[in-house]
Amino acid sequence: MDTVIDAHNISKVYNPDTIPVHAVNNVHLHVERGEFTALVGPSGSGKTTLLNILGGLDHPTSGNVVINGTDITHLGSNKLIDFRLHNIGFVFQSFNLIPVLTARENVEFIMLLQNVPKKERDQRVVALLNEVGLSDKMDVRPAQLSGGQQQRVAVARALASKPQFILADEPTANLDSASAFNLLDIMAKLNREENMTFIFSTHDQRVIERARRVITLVDGSIASDTAQTKTD
Amino acid sequence: MITTIAWRNIWRNKTRSIVIMTSVALGLWAGAFIAALYWGMGQERMRIAIENEIAHLQVHAPDFTLEFTNIPAIANVNELTAQITAMQGVKAVSARTIAMGMLATATGSAGIQINGIEPNAEAATSQLKSKLKEGTYFETKKTNTVLVGAKLAKKLKLKLNSKVVLTFQDKEDNLVSAAFRVEGIYQSYNTALDERNVYVPITTLNNLLGLQHEAHEVAVLLQSDDLTPSVKAALAAQNPALKVQDWKEISPETGLILSTMGQASMVFVVIILLALAFGIINTMLMAVLERTREIGVLMALGMNKLKLFAMILTETFMLVMVGCPFGLLLAWAVIQLLARKGIDLTAIAGQTMQDFGFSNVIYPGLPASQYLQIVILVVITAVVSAFFPAIRALRLRPVEAIRG
Structure with a gap:
């Protein structure tokens, strides 16, 4: 297997000098290419913080992330x-589209x-928006x-840079059921057909059911890490 | 794409952008108009100095000083004036004799400069004849007639035909007194000069001074201001024994006024632009703060700090540059209109302007180089104004910005 993320002993402490809050606590995480992984857990369990650290948007207080x-x-x-531009x-x-x-x-x-030539850009834009069903x-x-359409554009945008993996923070949280299923179908298809690695944080049971690996965080620590055989 | 984003961002809040664009246009108009007003005043002062007082060039004997004491005379002045008249670019030449003295009437007296002039040559060189308010311009057969300034006439209660006695020293330093009749009263744009200058025929004054074929000064009016350096050089080369000076050397205060006015107008422009800069900073800072999340996303996606900086800079630059042509056009139109009509300040300033040698009517004008100078200042203002909001944006951390 091809390792995409190797995180060792990750901790993130907010307000270390006043009232320390341990958002992430000694997390070890190993992600292989082609995974379709869900980070789950109650609010405040550290899902978003961990995603931010894995995505290079935030620095851990200790530990290291190798991508x-x-x-x-x-x-x-x-x-x-x-x-980030070239890998994530x-x-x-x-959605956060411009x-x-x-x-x-x-x-x-x-x-x-990324300074991709215009011709290549044009072709890829059309292909990606076709892929997410937004050619019109x-x-x-x-x-x-x-x-739902905005989130599909966001997925196409995330794919545009040909990243090593895609991090999705609660991607279906603001979507109705139909849009959420549609988005999940697209993500699953990209994962299956293009071997694109997806790691997403979610509360959504529908999303959790589609994941092949479910990591449960409680109080910043990994409480369970299970593989699911039932996928899309 | 940065340009596209910047341009579209401007129009996200149309009202705010239009307000700042209008401010830029009005600021630019105000700056250009003030500069034009000062420039017009300076040019007017220069024209008055050249056309009424000094002419473009003056020729004196080598030991002439601006102190006007024991003024040395130029010999064979008729030959000299003929030679200068024949030179290319010369419009008119007038020989003058000067004596410092006293004008006395039955009721009072005043210290004055007595100018002996050739009436026709002087009329062509200076605008003395056209400034005549009352009386005639050396048209009587009498030789002892004098033209006095309106200010002096008022001060000494002089009227046409009033008798005055002029007292001064002749060539041999003997005190000479002669009676003259007031033939005309003139009023130029410079009341200070009007008060201390009187004009008499050169032949009359030369007789009294004991001069023959001599003059103290030859004033040379040229066809264009631009010819001044070349004609001055040619004249000096042809007459190495004489002192040839241009109007700036004769009247350094006029040159100083011109440069001071240029600097003063630029100070006003800078003050206006400074005020404008605060408006731009405020607007752009609001734009950055409103888009904190968006900027965070851009950074998260991979827009580096240089490109982010360029985006904010481009946005500010565009915001300013959209207003700029309108301001310039407005300034140009107003200046063109007033350059023809003039701004009459008589009602506001009364005689004050003329007391300082300025016309009461100002004709604003601005050379292309000054428009360019103002545009460059506006561009600098835009760039400098963009720095603070841009730095604010660069300090954002994507994770915090996205969290909002």
């Missing part, structure tokens, strides 16, 4: 930004940052899209 052979824990700010795709709970750009431009934007909404701005 595809690179220890990102001690990378400088600019190097970390560059690392993000899907946020509230409101002034169309669906096409939102997806293309990442590739522009390419020139529409986020405000004119439904929540």
Whole structure:
């Protein structure tokens, strides 16, 4: 198997000098390419903090995160930004598309940052938006899209940079059932057909049922890490 | 894409953007208009100095000083004036004799400068004839006639045909007194000069001074201001024994006024732009703070700090640059209109302007180089104003920004 994430002894303590809050506590995590993994747990269990650390958006208080052979824990700010650009795709709970750009431009934007040639960009944008079923909404701005459609654009955007893996923080939390199922189908298909690694935090039982691996966090620590045979 | 995002971001809050664009336009208009007003005043002062007082060039004997004591005379002045008249670029030449003395009437007296002039040559060189308010311009057959300034006439209660006695020292330092009749009263744009200058025929004054074919000064009016350095150089080369000076050397205060006015107008422009800068900073800071989450997302996705900085800078730059042409156009239109009509300050300033050698009517104007200078200042303002919001954006940590 091909290791994508190797996190050792990760801890994150907020307010260490006043009232310490242990958001993540000595977490060891090993993720292989092609996993479809759910991080579950009650609110405040440290799911988002752990995702942020794995995504290089936050630094752990101790421990280290190795992604595809690179220890990102001690990378400088600019190097970390560059690392994220080329290695990690993000899907946020509230979609977070750039409101002034169309669906096409939102997806293309990442590739522009990567200096991908125009012809390649154009082809990939069309392919990705087709893949998420939004070929008819390419020139529409986020405000004119439904929540589900926006989240599908966000998935296409996350895929645009050809990342090592995609981190999705509560991707279905703001979606109705139909949109949530639709999004999960797309993510599962990408995982199955393109071997794209997905790690998502969720409360949503529908999402948990689709995951092949479920990691349960309680008070910042891994309470259980189970493989599920029943997938999509 | 950065340009696209920046441009579209401007129009997210149309009202706010239009307000700041209007501020830029009005600020630019105000700055350009003040600069034009000062420039117009400076040019007017220069024109008055050249066309009424000094001319472009003056030729004196080598030991002439601006102190006007024991003024040395130029010999064979007729040959000199003929030579200068024949030079290319010369419009008019006037020989003058000068004596410092006293004008006395039955009721009072005043210290004055007596200028002996060739009436026709002087009329072509300075605007003395056109400034005549009352009387005639050396048209009587009498030789002892004098033109006095309106201010002096008022001070000494002089009227046309009033008798005055001029007292001064002749060539041999003997005290000479002669009676003159007031033939005309003139009023120029410079009341201070009007008060201390009187004009008499050069032949009359030369006779009294004991001068023959001599003059103290030859004033040279050129066809264009730009010809001043070249004609001055040619004249000096042809007459190495004489002192050739341009109007800036003769009247350094006029040159100083011009440069001071240029600097003063720029100070006003900078103050206006400074006020504008605070408006821009405020607007852009609001824009950045409103988009904290969005900026966090951009950083999370991989937009580096340089590109983020460039985006905020571009946005500010565009915001300013959209207002800029409107401001320039407005300024240009207003300046063009007033350059033709003039701004008459008589009702506000009364005689004050003329007391300092300025016309009461100002014709604003601004050379293209000054428009460019103002635009450059606006660009600098935009860039400097963008720094604070941009730095604020760069300090955001993506994880905190996304969390909001």
